[in-house]
Amino acid sequence: MLSYTEENYLKALFKICSQCEGRPEAGTNEMAAYLGVKPATATDMFKKLKEKGLVDYERYGKISLTEIGKKNALTILRKHRLWETFLYQKLDFSWDEVHEVAEQLEHIQSEKLVSKLEDFLGYPEFDPHGDPIPKANGDMPPAVKMILSDLKAGESCRVVAVKDTSVLFLQYLKRLGISIGTKITVIEKVSFDGSLQISIDEQETRNVSVKFADSLFVAK
Amino acid sequence: MLSYTEENYLKALFKICSQCEGRPEAGTNEMAAYLGVKPATATDMFKKLKEKGLVDYERYGKISLTEIGKKNALTILRKHRLWETFLYQKLDFSWDEVHEVAEQLEHIQSEKLVSKLEDFLGYPEFDPHGDPIPKANGDMPPAVKMILSDLKAGESCRVVAVKDTSVLFLQYLKRLGISIGTKITVIEKVSFDGSLQISIDEQETRNVSVKFADSLFVAK
C-alpha cells in the first residue's frame, strides 16, 4: 500500500507528464518545485518509488511512470475528481473550493467507497472543472481539446472545462460570471497583443488576455 | 492543528472516559492497549498532548481530557458519526462496514465540509448504530440508556442502538436479522445462566447470551 506522500508524488508526476504530449518524463527540480519540497527530498523519494516499481529513474536522469505507477496515479485522479463532483453537485461547494478538500479525500482507502460514490453520482464523465474522470478500469473519457484562443472573430462557443485550475483563475471566472456551460462569443481579436474582445452569455462585453483565452476549454 | 495520530489519542481517551460514569480518566496501559501501541509510545504522546493543553497528566498518574481536549474529541466524534450516517444512508453501506471507512474520513480537515454534510443529511441526531451525533457547538443529543437485559419476561422493545460496535457483533446481528428498529420480545429469562429467550420481529425465536443482551440498547 502507498503512503499519502507517495500517492502525491505519483499524482504530480502523472500531471506533469500528461501536460504536454511527447514529454512523458519530468526532472527532479521540476517535480520538487511542483510539490513544494526541496530537490534533495524528491531524489530520495524517486529512489524509493523506483524500488517499488512505480517509476523509471536513473541517477541524473529524467523520471517517468511505469505502467503500474500510471495505474496508481489514475486511481488517485479518479478519486480526486469523483470527490470534486460530489462536493460540487451534492454539497453545494463552489468551483474554486472543491480542489483543496478533494486533495484530502482522494487518499481515503476503500475501493467500495469509490465505486459506491461513483454510482451515487450517476457515473459522471467529467468533474466540475470539465476534466475527464477515469473509469475503474483505467479508461479515460476523451479530454476536450479546443481552447478559447482557437476561435476566430465572430465565432461562438460554450465553456466545457478549465485548463488552469488555480484558485486565482477560478475566482476570476466567478467574478466574470463564467462557469461550465457559459456561452462566449469572440467579437474581435486585437492583433496588437492577441487579446480578445468577448461577450459573456450574449450580455456583458469584456477584453481578456491571451493567457486567459489559453486557459479555457470550449466547444462550438 | 492536530495530527492524525493526536486526534486518535484524543478520541480514544474520550471514549474510555465516557464509558463508565464517575471514571473520567484512563491509565497508560489501558489506552495503549486500546490504541494498539506499546505503553512507552502512549507515555510520550501524553507528554506531548499535555504540552498542547489537551490532557491533564502527571508522571505515574491517570490521564484525562481538558476542556479543550474534550472539545476536540467531540469534533472528531461528530465527523465520524456524520460520515457513518452518510455511508449508510446515501451510499448503501451496511451496518458493519461503515466504521472502518469513517475512521479515515473523520480526519479530513474542513469545517465547511462537515456543516455541508450535516445539512445534506438533514441534521441527523443519531448515527446508524444509534449513537448520538454531537452538534457543531458541542451539544450531544441524550444517549439512550436502557439495554435489552433490563427487560422483564414478557416485555417488548425496539432496538435503538448497539453498545458494542465490533464487526463480529454487528455481523452476528445481521445474521439474526436484527437492526435499528427491529422489535424484540423477551419470552423468558433463563435463571440458570441469565440467557434470554427472545422473539425477533414477532417471528423467529432465539436464545441469546447475557453478553448479547448487554450489548443492545433498546426502547420500550
Added chain:
DNA sequence: TAATTAAGTTAGATTAATCTAACAAATAAA
C-alpha cells in the same frame, strides 16, 4: 511491613519524510 506483581517511564534505536549545505554531473555559453 516487606516482598511480589502490576503499571508506568526512560533511554536508545528505527522508519518516513523532510531539511541544509556541500558536492558532482550535465548542459549551455563564451
Added chain:
DNA sequence: TTTATTTGTTAGATTAATCTAACTTAATTA
C-alpha cells in the same frame, strides 16, 4: 573546448511516531 550555469545527488541532521529492553514507582498480598 574551457568555463559558467543549471540541474541533480550525497551526507548529515531533524521531527513525529513507533519499538524494545531496562528501570522505577505504585499497588497488592502474604
